[in-house]
Amino acid sequence: MDKKDFYLMKKSGKAISMVTVYDAAFARMADAAKIDMLLVGDSAANVMLGMNRTADISMEAMCLFTNAVKRGASNSYVISDMPFGSDAEPKTAVLNAKKLLEAGADAVKIEGLPLKSLEAIRENGIEVVGHLGLLPQTAKNFKQVGQNEEEAEKILEQAQILDGLEPCAIVLEHIPSSLGQKISQAINAPTIGIGAGKHTDGQVLVMHDLLKMHPFKLPPFAKCFANFWEAGVSAFCEYKNWINEK
Ligand code: KIV
Numbered sequence: 315m316d317k318k319d320f321y322l323m324k325k326s327g328k329a330i331s332m333v334t335v336y337d338a339a340f341a342r343m344a345d346a347a348k349i350d351m352l353l354v355g356d357s358a359a360n361v362m363l364g365m366n367r368t369a370d371i372s373m374e375a376m377c378l379f380t381n382a383v384k385r386g387a388s389n390s391y392v393i394s395d396m397p398f399g400s401d402a403e404p405k406t407a408v409l410n411a412k413k414l415l416e417a418g419a420d421a422v423k424i425e426g427l428p429l430k431s432l433e434a435i436r437e438n439g440i441e442v443v444g445h446l447g448l449l450p451q452t453a454k455n456f457k458q459v460g461q462n463e464e465e466a467e468k469i470l471e472q473a474q475i476l477d478g479l480e481p482c483a484i485v486l487e488h489i490p491s492s493l494g495q496k497i498s499q500a501i502n503a504p505t506i507g508i509g510a511g512k513h514t515d516g517q518v519l520v521m522h523d524l525l526k527m528h529p530f531k532l533p534p535f536a537k538c539f540a541n542f543w544e545a546g547v548s549a550f551c552e553y554k555n556w557i558n559e560k
Pocket of ligand 1: 334353354355356357358395445485487508518520
């Protein structure tokens with residue numbers, strides 16, 4: 315699968331599936347389920363490393379997670395997040411993007427619109443995924459964005475500028491459903507929503523929310539399809555009892 319397939323899927327109305335994964339075991343699982351795009355998100359900072367902010371993850375850690383995911387994914391398209399600050403300057407952005415490709419990524423995802431860096435990355439033939447709406451690397455809070463006309467217009471404009479760079483897709487995070495629909499109709503690139511309503515061209519969820527792998531409150535837009543937390547705690551208890559009974 316590659317960019318042209320995602321554009322074709324958008325054209326034919328076939329929904330694109332994306333999920334975050336961070337290691338080979340879960341990448342293998344998502345790959346077996348034929349998930350189209352695996353995102354090595356910088357949410358690894360929170361869900362894998364126990365940090366408070368995605369902005370704290372390093373380039374080295376992102377390369378390590380990307381490498382592990384690539385080993386587990388034989389078919390799915392692998393996208394890696396450029397960590398906070400790694401895309402600030404065009405030259406270093408290209409070098410950092412190349413590091414993620416060397417680690418196994420097919421494309422890099424960039425939050426917001428650091429235009430010069432995005433252009434430099436594209437000029438070097440590197441595939442890119444955009445990320446607009448709520449931007450966790452720099453957000454002051456996790457409220458929905460794009461609720462007023464001015465903010466909505468700005469996000470739409472940013473999506474149109476990004477569209478001109480022919481990205482593989484644009485992730486739209488935590489915006490009103492009507493805005494998700496408007497952007498999806500206005501641009502050629504596929505849109506992948508997370509809390510952006512049902513009209514985007516695809517959907518993405520963080521694996522730890524989708525599988526309910528933690529005891530924490532889920533974001534309002536997250537949907538659980540399993541309860542790994544309960545299953546895991548219960549298995550560890552059984553294991554402990556088994557040891558005690560020996
Ligand atoms: O890092 C991440 O998990 C993401 C998703 C929220 C799309 O960017």
